[in-house]
Amino acid sequence: MTGLTNLKYYYFDLGTQGRGEPARLLLHDADVSFEDIRIEFKDWLAFKNEIIEDYPAAALPLVKTGDGEYYGLTAPLMRFLGQQLGYDAVDKKKSHFVDQTADFVSDWFQDCIRIFFQPDQQEVHDKNLKGIHCGRMERMYGRYNEGPYLLGEQITYADFMVYAAMRQDKVLGSLLEKDMPNLFKFVQAFENRKNLKEYITSLPTDEPQIVIPVE
Template structure:
């Protein structure tokens, strides 16, 4: 039997759950700015791919711990975290893994060769290392994060992007990793830690 790749663009039964929160304890410039869902890499990816989805949002406030517990109890999230994507009766979690899965299902947004796939995965790992630090600094940005972690992260990104001609990691072809890089740029901008950067950020902005 020949496997036929599903046409995600023709399926409307995709549901995605997010936590929508407001950053508190930041500068007045970003106070009350909702950033946890609206510019999420997965949301942007789905919109770029033309995939329709049901948008389920959970407020990231004092009700979130209870909502997170319910997600775990119902088997909707092993970790109790979001985003969570429900597709064809399957529950998908962890945003990087979801993005890779969708790229494979669509046959787009990924590398064409094993080496290209490795390259994108490597940059995604760099992003994930940054993201852990960013989450730890929400509400209380440390000097180390602002002056060491963030500049080093964007310097590394710049070296990766400089390896190809064009605005994206693989040149003219946007990939799932470019979406998470954009999310990191936007997230740092929201908390006032985005440094002056080179072409890797100018194109996204």
Template sequence: MSPTCKLTYFDAMGIGEPIRFLLCYGKIQFEDIRFDFEKWPSMKPSTPYGKVPLLEIDGKKMHQSAAICRYLGKKLGLAGANDWESAQIDMAVDTITDLRLKVTEYYWEPEETTKQKKKETLLNETLPFYMEKLDALVKENGGYLVAGKLSWGDFFFAGVSDYMDCVVQFDITKDHPNLAALKKKIRELPAIKEWISKRPKTTL
């Protein structure tokens, strides 16, 4: 029997999408609970540390997107084969998170002049820096982030990159062939391809 599973997150891809990818890949049926950004202030006090996504699985509640993905990765045989491989996945995911936070910081900047400056820095410095290094990492590891094989870190990258594409309004992997190939590889997995074909259309 499939576990009783609920994912609560904004009506967006964001950092909820890697979790959705992993749940779909693992054929774990889940209730995709979404809410509008306008409802967040009233919901925030009832969440652990005032953040989402939240995953409830078999009555146990989890928060922190990377921790949730790591948990699912272990369940699905997508974690490292040893402590070193696991650490390498964590390093890659933390690096992707560093980039994602810079993208988010730009997107939510309320002051227009400051936002334009952040956009210039993001497009001309931050994205090229991280993407070049991540692209080289994937090339070094035979088409994956770690150890030449599929890991939960690859799903994390593919899911989060969908969100980052929406923010900057272009495919962030377009000039980085190894990352582009990895993203395509994940998106063409049958379970992920099916999810993408039916997931709600969102702006983030």
């Protein structure tokens, strides 16, 4: 295992919205301590200039390890954490399937984040896109349906991304077993994981819509 000690985790100060929550969920589940650093937008450029020489991607979310290494961007970071902490697939075929799902979730996050900049598109999103993303995930979770997670009984890094996207898109409260049995089963199992239950319960039930002015 790469030195996952004295971790510093950086993302914008958006509560649980945006792309920052999947890694928090995974680290809590793995019982890995980390410093959760929320960056205000006004401080982003200075921070970016500070890290860009050592971390050319210069994008969030980002983990800095105790030995000074940087690992970032949502899916690559989650894949790295999964490999280091035992949340990866056991064979190449399943690993590819997990990566596919993570790619789909990245699209879902992007659609949600677009509303930060175009809040007038919320109704269009709810009417046209939310159902597409949920239906896609219901299908993916039906592939290995002997267990509640994407690969059945084995939880992987993509499961944390899926739950975070569902939470951000306010799907959890309206999820019905008769409509999406695979996702319903997944959420029930995920929210009752030993190291996640207390953390999830502590999260706000209703966060204000993020609006980022476009200059």
